[in-house]
Amino acid sequence: MTTDNAATHKLSPGRALSGPQTELLNRVVSFCEQHHRDESALFVIEGAAGTGKSVVLNAIFNTLQTRARNGRGDDPLQGLQNMVIVNHPEMLKLYRNIAAIMPNLRKSDYERPTTFINKSAKTGKRADIVLVDEAHLLLTRPDRYNHFAQQNHLEEILRWARIVVVVFDPLQVLKFKSHWSVDLLDTFRKGRPSETFHLDTQFRVAASPATRSWIDALGQGRLLPRRKDPSFDLRIYDDCAMLYADLCACNAKYGLCRLLSTYDYPYTLNGEDHFITEGAFHLRWDRSLPTEKQPWAERPDTIDEVGSVYTIQGFDLNYAGVILGPSLFYDAAHDRIGVRPERYEDSAAFQGRDGIAAPDEAKKRVILNALNVILTRGIHGLFLYAHDPALRKRLLQT
Known part of the structure; x- marks a missing residue:
């Protein structure tokens, strides 16, 4: 049985990955190497609840940050400015708690989408790679109560990052102001390099x-x-x-x-x-x-x-x-x-x-x-x- 710190353990970048998760990690890292000089590129990770999307996302991010902060001069990912974004305060706490015990991760590497967008608009600086967990929670309309005046979170994130990697499950859309569908997500694939990877192995529910x-x-x-x-x-x-x-x-x-x-x-x-x-x-x-x-x-x-x-x-x-x-x-x-x-x-x-x-x-x-x-x-x-x-x-x- 898992213990009361199971979530922290589960999302630890040091946790062993399955074969498909390892393949996904390698695919995303290769995608970032290929497109790090492009103006805009999008990688979509799809999968139902319990298929290990957040697990592999944090492992990917740890790999990217390790190379960004410790890579050799000829490493195409060395020196890049990367972020993880999640529109879920409980998940943000978890990610930051993990970052506190990992040598190549920092709490400031993780942010809410509106905060990232508004900071970027104020400074005028673009990130290199942004990973978005729970992308189905991104806003699809303005939300002035939460200080988001634009039309769509993902549209703005793509504006302020060269490469965006999103984790997406349409069956976890919970609000009209985050009214995502596969068709809507497809509109953001057009006109930019894009790849999709689907995770389908159930890791959570240990049932028949x-x-x-x-x-x-x-x-x-x-x-x-x-x-x-x-x-x-x-x-x-x-x-x-x-x-x-x-x-x-x-x-x-x-x-x-x-x-x-x-x-x-x-x-x-x-x-x-x-x-x-x-x-x-x-x-x-x-x-x-x-x-x-x-x-x-x-x-x-x-x-x-x-x-x-x-x-x-x-x-x-x-x-x-x-x-x-x-x-x-x-x-x-x-x-x-x-x-x-x-x-x-x-x-x-x-x-x-x-x-x-x-x-x-x-x-x-x-x-x-x-x-x-x-x-x-x-x-x-x-x-x-x-x-x-x-x-x-x-x-x-x-």
Whole structure:
């Protein structure tokens, strides 16, 4: 079993890579060598949740920075100015924590996209190579509340870097203001050198192919027959309090077990605690602690909180407990999970709908994307509880 610093270990540049990950590292480094004098080049890394995208990205960056800072004079990557960008505060904490213990990495090598763009515009200096983790979280429209006045994060990053390497998964788009699609990403490939590499080996969920298919289907709203799997602990609960008790027992034994929920219960950033109640179960949402240097998933005290997609995206857990909240129900007519966007409490996810075709369907897609993210966190187990009694009953029948 992994321990409570599993995320830091997982993303360590010293971690051994698989064959495809090593091939990807070599491909990206070769791409950078070939195009380091070009005005603009784009490399796209695609892959579903759990395929090791962030792992290999940080290994690539460590290789680039080692050569940039220690390379010989004839090394084409020597002296280059490189960055990693991620629009996810919890992941940024993790990357900076790792940088503090690596000889060729610095905390200042990692930044949020808006900060990078605004600093570059102010100084007029371009970076050489920029790696973007979780590129599906980049903004696709202005967000003046967060000081981004331009139209598209990636467009601006390409403006301020010679080579851009992005990690992308369209099934992890969570907001209208980050409304990415494969087609939209394709528009940025045109007119510049571009390569794509797809990672498809699942490294996180240590389950049989049948169980992984069951989880993947659930994240799309589909209900498949469930098979016994001795390699993965998949449980459906009729009692949320019992789920939490069992999860706490697993956490005491193995560590790195956390409870998560769809964003279907009221939560406001007002400094107060907000709670999720399901029968005898009553627990607060995760607290917003922007000054906390340790990511939410790695803090031992957060077993006493319920995490959201925003605190857990990009992280691994040994066991994940997941509450399917009121926005999800059993659609008996189609024998699948139905979605009620009006019950989804993340109103910010649906701001900026201009230009989005079929916004009602897009809302459902965002909710299912968020579900997909939280369902795919557990390495060794997944415990499920549904708010809707009919959905609970149907899940128990799978």
